[in-house]
Amino acid sequence: MKFIELKNVNKTYSTGVTALADLSVEIDKGEFVFVIGHTASGKSTFIKMLYREEKPTKGSVIVGGINVAKLRNRKVYKLRRKIGVVFQDFKLLPKLTVYENVAFALECLGTSAKDIRPKVMKAIEIVGLKEKIRSFPHQLSGGEQQRVCIARAIVNEPKLLICDEPTGNLDPETSKDIMKVIDNINKDLKTTVIMATHDKEIVNRMKKRVLLIEHGVLTGDYLKGSYKSHEGV
Amino acid sequence: MKVFRIIGRSFRDAFKSVFRNFSLSMASILCTTITLLTVAISLVVAYNIQDITNSLEKELTIVVYLEKNATNEDAEFIKSSIEAMDNVEKAVYKSKDEWKNEMSEYDSSYQSLFDSYDENPLLDSFVVYVKDVKSLDTITNNIKALDKIESASYGKDAVNTMLSVFDFIDKVTVVIVISLIFVTAFLITNTIKLTIYSRRNEIEIMRLVGSSNIAIKMPFVIEGFVIGFLGSIIPVIITIYGYIILFEKLNGHVLVELITLISPYNFIFYIALIIMGLGALIGMLGSLLAVRKYLKI
Known part of the structure; x- marks a missing residue:
């Protein structure tokens, strides 16, 4: 069985806007997949569906064996514990240090204090922020803040890392570094990575599988390295 | 944990x-x-x-006076009739002599008043205790309907x-x-x-x-x-x-x-x-x- 399986997924919002139409796709465990498309193409809806921020109107979405479409509100946390999410705007807590921000994720889950420390330290080491564990978010650069966000997303060792435009607010050099971190997580920890992005540069350079969504329809599924930006977006 | x-x-x-x-x-x-x-x-x-x-409410009682010619049998019958009524706790008999003694003890001027009569001018009575004060009125009316009753009252307005x-x-x-x-x-x-x-x-x-x-x-x-x-x-x-x-x-x-x-x-x-x-x-x-x-x- 595939790790992620979307079958004939439709999503129409209450406003009548159709965000996704008859979308079917399968993703294997450990894959690195880019999701690209113009603004309002439906890629954000696609991404949000994977962590059940949105529910499909029709069709099935299965992530790690959980049918997201049928998941009740009060059971959503079970899915989220298997997933790490990284955002464009970082979503860090300003009054907590780097260490506390990462530890927060584990504290919420009721992890014991003695287990929290080694896990947090490991995650911070992976993203290369060991020197800054006592800094507050406002003392960090954009790239560093994104690293904290990634550390928080992976501290619980999720099977799936979802990145929603993680480099959208960063300069090209910093973006490169962040992509290196995410790529290493995919390679070393065997974490499946799905990333929505606008950044053609990154997509071209990384040579990964690419899903192209246009007007809510999956118009292209390019295998590793076969996508070139001039073919579409 | x-x-x-x-x-x-x-x-x-x-x-x-x-x-x-x-x-x-x-x-x-x-x-x-x-x-x-x-x-x-x-x-x-x-x-x-x-x-x-x-x-x-515990202090609220109905005082029932019997007619002068009421006999002991009448009093017995009235007692059982009252006690058979709904919401009545008990009916305590108080004879006219008991009243006389009580009043004389309370104020000695009553004594001289009573002495001016040949016989006790008071009436035999019952003090009726009720379970629910809201039924005072009904019980009083029911008692009044019995035979040989001179009066029955409970201080209606004040209560x-x-x-x-x-x-x-x-x-x-x-x-x-x-x-x-x-x-x-x-x-x-x-x-x-x-x-x-x-x-x-x-x-x-x-x-x-x-x-x-x-x-x-x-x-x-x-x-x-x-x-x-x-x-x-x-x-x-x-x-x-x-x-x-x-x-x-x-x-x-x-x-x-x-x-x-x-x-x-x-x-x-x-x-x-x-x-x-x-x-x-x-x-x-x-x-x-x-x-x-x-x-x-």
Whole structure:
């Protein structure tokens, strides 16, 4: 069985806007997949569906064996514990240090204090922020803040890392570094990575599988390295 | 173990939040204090009124005078007829001689009055005790319908006025208490709403990393509990000391000997417990309302 399986997924919002139409796709465990498309193409809806921020109107979405479409509100946390999410705007807590921000994720889950420390330290080491564990978010650069966000997303060792435009607010050099971190997580920890992005540069350079969504329809599924930006977006 | 850690964390967060949003929490705590103080006073008054009503009701009896020519057999029959009526506790016979002796003992001038008669001018009677004062009127009428009855009365107007006054005070107290409880719940709901708003980023992250709904809601519910509980401390102290001092100053009576206050020990601690429980409960309910309404999970 595939790790992620979307079958004939439709999503129409209450406003009548159709965000996704008859979308079917399968993703294997450990894959690195880019999701690209113009603004309002439906890629954000696609991404949000994977962590059940949105529910499909029709069709099935299965992530790690959980049918997201049928998941009740009060059971959503079970899915989220298997997933790490990284955002464009970082979503860090300003009054907590780097260490506390990462530890927060584990504290919420009721992890014991003695287990929290080694896990947090490991995650911070992976993203290369060991020197800054006592800094507050406002003392960090954009790239560093994104690293904290990634550390928080992976501290619980999720099977799936979802990145929603993680480099959208960063300069090209910093973006490169962040992509290196995410790529290493995919390679070393065997974490499946799905990333929505606008950044053609990154997509071209990384040579990964690419899903192209246009007007809510999956118009292209390019295998590793076969996508070139001039073919579409 | 995980559950305990989450509960522990919820308590820590709740206290942190109370102190972090100190001015807001203080406003809610003070409102709760004022409300609970009024509730406490209302409760003390209501319980005392109930107690006074109960003891006065026990004093309320129907006095039935038998006709002069009523025989002992008639008296026996009347006694059993009265006692067979609904809501009658007992009918105690009091002969005219007993009345005469009692009156003479009370005031010696009666003695000379009685001496001027050849025979005792008084009537044999029954004192009827009832189970429910509301049926006084019906029972009196039923007794009047019996044979050989000279009169039956219970001081209708005075009793009715007293009962309706007590009833009115009782109802007003209940209305005040209930409306104040609603006001407090509303205020606490608003405080928790603002706390939720100020912590929305934190809540969003908690949801994303997989906190269960209960783990997200619990700190807010505990915060409501803490606000309610802190708000009940001052009313509890004022109620306990205030009532004890009042009781001692008044020697346990209000205006007349007949109206006695409930003895403070046990009673006032019972009221204190109600106030504390009520504070905590209203706090929790208020925050549950806010959590359900504003925490979209």
